[in-house]
Amino acid sequence: MSQRELYLGLMSGTSIDGLDVVLVEFDAMQQPELLQHRQYPIDDQLQQQLHNLCDPAPNELHQWATAERLFAEYCAESVNHFLRHFNISPSAITAIGSHGQTVRHQPDHSPSYTLQLGDPNTLAALTGIPVIADFRRKDIALGGQGAPLVPAFHQAIFSSFDESRVILNLGGIANITWLPGTPAGVTGFDTGPANTLLDRWFKACHPEHEDDFDRHGAFAARGRVLDEVLEKLLRDEYFKRRPPKSTGRDDFNLKWLEEHLGDLSQFVPADLQATLVELTAHTVTHAIKEWLPERPETIFVAGGGAYNPILMSALKSKLPHCGWHATSVLGVAPQHVEAMAFAWLARCYMQRVPGNLPAVTGASRPAILGGLYLP
Incomplete structure (x- = not known):
């Protein structure tokens, strides 16, 4: 026994x-x-x-x-x-x-x-x-x-011989694990910011709000993506670097935004929030396309970002041919x-x-x- x-x-x-x-x-x-x-x-x-x-x-x-x-x-x-x-x-x-x-x-x-x-x-x-x-x-x-250390755990409990999978964790930082459907070939890395920028900008704009985060993406939903701003943010060297790589709040914070954009008060706050959502969606999906050997059949999402419908919609629109699910369908809530x-x-x-x-x-x-x- x-x-x-x-x-x-x-x-x-x-x-x-x-x-x-x-x-x-x-x-x-x-x-x-x-x-x-x-x-x-x-x-x-x-x-x-x-x-x-x-x-x-x-x-x-x-x-x-x-x-x-x-x-x-x-x-x-x-x-x-x-x-x-x-x-x-x-x-x-x-x-x-x-x-x-x-x-x-x-x-x-x-x-x-x-x-x-x-x-x-x-x-x-x-x-x-x-x-x-x-x-x-x-x-x-x-x-x-x-970092990231979770890919070994993802391999142990989420891998399948029936399909290739990506486990996408949308915590403060976004990271992906590639599970190719075979014991060999598993890889993973941090793609860049996820909730850390969204949370910090939301809190800066709502210092008295009872939430420390943009619940359901409601704040971002009121804004529009600023393409020129997004282009400036995407110039950061980290997004171009080949894995293995990892990052954290040391690199991606409000000071980082100011260094790239100057005075943040020049922007409509909700527009910048919407642009930060797009930044995460773009860098995650670009990393999947650029650094993985093939497109995954299914992407399973963990972390708090899995509950942000605006972020999830932006992600799905960039990889529409993949199946998108929360990790809860595999038995563990995000x-x-x-x-x-x-x-x-x-x-x-x-x-x-x-x-x-x-x-x-x-x-x-x-x-x-x-x-x-x-x-």
């Missing part, structure tokens, strides 16, 4: 809008099963500290150290609440796979680095559960980009895919199985990712 193993996966994405907690059951004879899930919003004070760390500012080391402990305590409180809510004993959990919060990602800097805060020692001590964390820096150390991936990566560590794909990240070899932090 196969042994039942439970793992928790934690994910706080580039948008910094909340913590996704998922409970995943692994069985050697079956596909992993998502048992429970819950999202915990990040309070305004902690969110602002995280935002401050994402932009260069004075006293960054002090901000880092303070925010690292506070974010770890917040993760621990969320986990403990999650376990009480679902009446699960901490002793039933093999390990927590904690991604942490990315505040710097510079894989092309010399020396390259990536930084995720959220002290795993604090998380382990306050939950009483072993923590696997720091998943990206081993890949960086091996010459890789450290908002749970990444957190579930880090539960899977934690299990890979515990089983001493490599978690990266060198064809994706550019690392010199497959590697067991992360480190173990005991309570």
